[in-house]
Amino acid sequence: MAAGRERRAEADTFTARLKKQVHRVRTGLRRSAVDYFRGDGSDWVALAGLLLTIPVIACLTLMNSVWCSPALLVLPIVAGGLLLRPSSLLGLYAAAATALIVESVKLGPYTEGPSRVTPGIVLVVAACGFFGLLIAQFRSRVGVPWRRGGTMLFDLRERIRVQSKLPKLPMGWHREMALRPAGGQSFSGDFVVAARTNGGRTLEVVLTDVSGKGMDAGSRALLLSGAFGGLLGSLPPHAFLPAANGYLLRQDWDEGFATSIHLVLDLDSGDYELFSAGHPPGLQLSAGSGRWEEKAAEGPLLGVYDGAQFDPVKGSLRPGDVLMLFTDGLVETSDRDIVEGIDRLTGEADRYVAGGFHGAAWHLIEAVAKDVNDDRALLLICREGATTGPATV
Numbered sequence: 565m566a567a568g569r570e571r572r573a574e575a576d577t578f579t580a581r582l583k584k585q586v587h588r589v590r591t592g593l594r595r596s597a598v599d600y601f602r603g604d605g606s607d608w609v610a611l612a613g614l615l616l617t618i619p620v621i622a623c624l625t626l627m628n629s630v631w632c633s634p635a636l637l638v639l640p641i642v643a644g645g646l647l648l649r650p651s652s653l654l655g656l657y658a659a660a661a662t663a664l665i666v667e668s669v670k671l672g673p674y675t676e677g678p679s680r681v682t683p684g685i686v687l688v689v690a691a692c693g694f695f696g697l698l699i700a701q702f703r704s705r706v707g708v709p710w711r712r713g714g715t716m717l718f719d720l721r722e723r724i725r726v727q728s729k730l731p732k733l734p735m736g737w738h739r740e741m742a743l744r745p746a747g748g749q750s751f752s753g754d755f756v757v758a759a760r761t762n763g764g765r766t767l768e769v770v771l772t773d774v775s776g777k778g779m780d781a782g783s784r785a786l787l788l789s790g791a792f793g794g795l796l797g798s799l800p801p802h803a804f805l806p807a808a809n810g811y812l813l814r815q816d817w818d819e820g821f822a823t824s825i826h827l828v829l830d831l832d833s834g835d836y837e838l839f840s841a842g843h844p845p846g847l848q849l850s851a852g853s854g855r856w857e858e859k860a861a862e863g864p865l866l867g868v869y870d871g872a873q874f875d876p877v878k879g880s881l882r883p884g885d886v887l888m889l890f891t892d893g894l895v896e897t898s899d900r901d902i903v904e905g906i907d908r909l910t911g912e913a914d915r916y917v918a919g920g921f922h923g924a925a926w927h928l929i930e931a932v933a934k935d936v937n938d939d940r941a942l943l944l945i946c947r948e949g950a951t952t953g954p955a956t957v
Contacts (some may be wrong), residue, residue, distance in 0.1 A: 604925040610647040615659055619930045622663040626670050629679035634667050638692045641724070645696020653700050657693050704937035717769055728928040729762045729944075733767065734831055736883075744784075746939050754779025754891045754941035757793040760831075767831055768796055769871065770804070770864075771943055772824040773843065773891040781939070788812075788822065801828040805841050805863065805874040812867030820868040827945070834947055839874045841866045844892050844902060847910060851884025852951060854917065856910040859887075882951030886921055888913065893938030894929065909934055921946050 616638045624632040639658050644656045667681050674680035712915055730739050745752035753774040763767050770792055774781045790809075795807050812820055825843040829836040838846055838861050845860035863874035881887055888909075895905025912931045916924045925942045933940050 573950050574916075589615070589624070610644075611652045613786075614647070618656075618659045619662050620765065622667055623954065625667050629667075629671055633679065633685070633809055634664065634671075634681045635685045635688055636690050637663060639715075641692045641696055644693075645699045646711075649726065650697060650700045653697055657697075660689065660693070671676075683758055699733045709919040729755070730758050730769070731767070735950045737831060738922065738948060739944065740921075740923070741813040741943045742929050743776065744929050744940045746931075746937050750780025750940070751785070752939045753785050754939040755785045755789045756941065756943060757789055758795050759793075759797045761797040763930060765832055766828040767827070767945075768801065768804075769829075769889070769939060769943065769945075770796060770824055770826045770842070771889050771891065772825075773893070773939070773941070775819045776821045787815075801826065801837065801839070801862060802876070805839050805866070806872065809841065809866045809872050810870065813870055815867075817867070818866070819888065821865045823892070825861075825868055827887070827889065829881070829887075829945065835878070836881065836887070837876040837878050839876045841872075841874060843905075844890060847888040847890075847906070847913075848879060848881070849886040849888070849913070849917065851882065854914075856913070858906070881947045883947055885947050886913075887945040889945075891939065891941045893936055894933045894942060897933075897936055897938070905932070 606652045606807070618637065621632065621636050621640070625634050625636065640656065641660055644653050648656060664681060666685065674682040730741055733739055741755060741756055743752055743756075744773055745754075753776050754772070755774075756768070756769065756771050760766065760770040770787075772788060772792065774785045774788060776784070788808075791811050793806055793810075795804055805824065808824065812822060817874040822841075823843040824841040825846065826841075827836060828839070829845070837858050838862035840862045842865035845858040846861055847856050849856050859877050859879055861875060861877040864872045866872075879887075890909070892902065895904045895909055900908075908930050909928065912928055913921075913924070916928075921944050926942050929940050929942055
C-alpha cells in the first residue's frame with residue numbers, strides 16, 4: 565500500500581504532469597500530420613507555416629532588397645496553391661498583399677532606385693496567386709489533394725502491373741511479356757490478365773488492346789483489367805469473350821471498343837484454343853519446320869454489338885514450339901500495314917530460334933517498334949525442347 569501511494573505521489577508531481585502533457589501534444593501533432601499528408605486532416609499546420617514565412621521574407625527584403633527580392637513572396641504563394649484549400653489560400657494571399665504594401669512603403673517608390681516593389685513584381689505575384697487558386701479549386705472539386713494524387717497514380721500503375729503478371733508455369737514451359745506504353749508513359753491501353761485454371765492444368769491468358777493509347781486509355785484499361793480478371797476462370801473459356809463483350813456494351817463509353825485475344829492452353833498436352841475479338845492473329849513457330857504460322861480466330865471487336873460469336877482456332881505446342889501474341893501497335897503503323905509488320909516481327913524473331921527466346925520479348929519490341937507512338941505489348945509462350953536450356957518458372 566505504501567509503495568502504491570509513493571508511485572501515485574510521483575505520478576502527481578509537476579515533472580510527471582508536464583511529461584504527460586508533452587506526450588499528448590506530440591501524439592496530437594503526429595496524428596494531425598498523418599491525417600494531413602493522407603489528405604484527411606485540416607491544413608492549419610501548412611497555413612501557419614506559410615504565414616510565418618511571409619513576415620520573414622518581408623524582413624529580409626527590408627534588410628537587403630538586392631539579395632532578397634520582393635518577388636520571393638511567390639514562393640509561399642506557389643506552395644500554398646499546392647498545399648492549402650481555397651478558403652485558407654485567401655488568407656495567405658491577404659498576408660502576402662499586406663507584406664507587399666509594407667515593402668513598397670518602406671523601400672520607397674520604384675522610380676528612385678533598383679530592388680523596389682515594381683508593377684512587374686506585383687503582376688508576377690498576382691499571377692502566381694491566380695493560378696494557385698485555380699489549382700486549389702480544381703483539387704477541391706476533384707476531392708483528391710495533391711499529396712495523394714501522385715500516390716494514387718502510383719498505386720493504379722502498380723495494380724495494372726500486378727494484374728498483368730503471368731503465373732508460374734511447370735518445368736518445360738517458359739513465358740514472358742513486355743509492355744511499352746505510348747510516349748514513354750506509365751499507363752497503357754494494352755494489358756494482360758492471366759490465371760491457371762482447371763486445378764492448375766490449364767493456362768488462360770487474355771491480351772487486350774483498349775481503344776486509344778497511353779494515359780487516355782489507361783483508366784479504361786484499369787477498369788477492364790479488373791473486370792476481365794474477375795471473369796477469367798469464373799466462366800468456361802468459350803463464355804469469356806461474350807461476357808466481356810456484354811460488359812463493354814453496358815459501360816456505354818463514347819470510345820468503348822477493344823480488341824482481345826484469349827489463349828486456353830493445356831499445360832500437360834500442349835493443346836490450345838485461341839479465341840479472338842478483332843485482334844491481330846497469333847504466331848506459332850514450329851520447331852520441326854522452323855516456320856511461323858498465323859493462328860487467326862474469327863470474332864468481332866468487343867463493345868460493338870450484342871450477341872457476337874467468337875469461334876476459336878485450335879493448335880498444339882510441341883517441344884521447341886513458340887506461340888507469340890501481340891497488339892497491333894507492334895506490327896501496324898500509319899506507313900506500314902499489318903502484313904509487312906508481321907513479316908518484320910517474324911524476321912527479327914528468327915534470330916532467337918537457335919539460342920532460345922529467354923529475354924526476347926523486350927528486345928523484339930525494341931527492334932520492331934521502338935519509336936512507334938502507340939501502346940505495344942508482346943507475349944511469348946515457349947514449350948522447352950530437349951536441347952533447350954533450363955526452364956524457368
